[in-house]
Amino acid sequence: MTALRDVKYRYLAWVVPIVAVVAVAWFRPASVSATEQQDAATAQVLLGRNIVITRDCAGCHGGTDPASPGWLDGVRSPFQEFPIGPCYVTPGAQPCFHTRPRNLTPDNATGLGRFTERQIFNALRFGLRPEDTPDVEITGTTPGKGNFPANPHYLAPPMPWPAWRHMSDVELKAIAAYLKRGLKPSVNKVLDSEGPPDFWASEYTVEKIGAMKTPAFPTALENRPKK
Numbered sequence: 001m002t003a004l005r006d007v008k009y010r011y012l013a014w015v016v017p018i019v020a021v022v023a024v025a026w027f028r029p030a031s032v033s034a035t036e037q038q039d040a041a042t043a044q045v046l047l048g049r050n051i052v053i054t055r056d057c058a059g060c061h062g063g064t065d066p067a068s069p070g071w072l073d074g075v076r077s078p079f080q081e082f083p084i085g086p087c088y089v090t091p092g093a094q095p096c097f098h099t100r101p102r103n104l105t106p107d108n109a110t111g112l113g114r115f116t117e118r119q120i121f122n123a124l125r126f127g128l129r130p131e132d133t134p135d136v137e138i139t140g141t142t143p144g145k146g147n148f149p150a151n152p153h154y155l156a157p158p159m160p161w162p163a164w165r166h167m168s169d170v171e172l173k174a175i176a177a178y179l180k181r182g183l184k185p186s187v188n189k190v191l192d193s194e195g196p197p198d199f200w201a202s203e204y205t206v207e208k209i210g211a212m213k214t215p216a217f218p219t220a221l222e223n224r225p226k227k
């Protein structure tokens with residue numbers, strides 16, 4: 001009997017640790033990575049939320065803070081529309097286009113719900129209307145090249161995309177994540193903006209909005225700080 005118990009004991013001495021190691025290797029990373037993924041998703045959405053608040057997207061797209069009615073769900077009154085063109089200075093002067101900040105909540109019919117995060121990213125990086133933007137990575141800025149649409153439909157002024165396209169990939173993806181996953185859908189149909197037949201292409205030239213790549217620091221107008 002003693003001999004038998006010894007054999008059994010010795011057997012367990014190496015089986016138990018192996019089972020334990022395998023069990024830990026098998027189960028632990030899965031549960032940890034699920035939590036990590038959740039944390040990463042929340043962190044991304046919170047970064048997007050912070051950018052949206054500090055860049056005052058709501059100043060045009062509606063609401064005053066994330067607890068206020070109409071938060072980011074678009075124009076609700078003609079007073080929130082923008083007259084663009086000579087009428088901006090002289091009421092009644094022509095041409096006069098009315099542009100309307102859209103519903104940015106993830107409602108499928110009236111907001112960004114039907115667009116992917118990549119289409120929203122493309123809208124912010126390249127100023128392209130999400131509905132006319134292919135759901136692909138865009139690698140160029142010349143129309144017709146690198147997946148850039150041959151006839152781009154740019155987002156109407158005063159949407160400040162010419163400035164915000166310079167945010168990092170991480171920042172723009174975080175904004176898209178917040179708009180799609182961090183907001184509840186709100187139904188508010190915003191009428192299409194008006195605009196010239198070229199969809200503002202003549203307003204968004206390199207001469208008028210600068211190059212996609214910012215000039216190297218320091219330019220002639222800037223200083224490198226002294227140590």
Ligand code: HEC
Nearest residue numbers: 055056057060099100101102123130155156157158159193
């Ligand atoms: C100064 C006003 C203004 C501000 C500030 C502004 N937007 Fe806009 N935005 C507009 C207007 C106007 C449109 C409509 C453009 C059009 O119809 O072509 C628009 C359209 C959009 C669209 C396209 C929606 C669609 O369905 O076509 C997105 C996405 C967007 N804005 C995101 C943002 C984000 C994110 C911010 C903040 C980082 C922001 N906007 C801040 C004016 C603004």
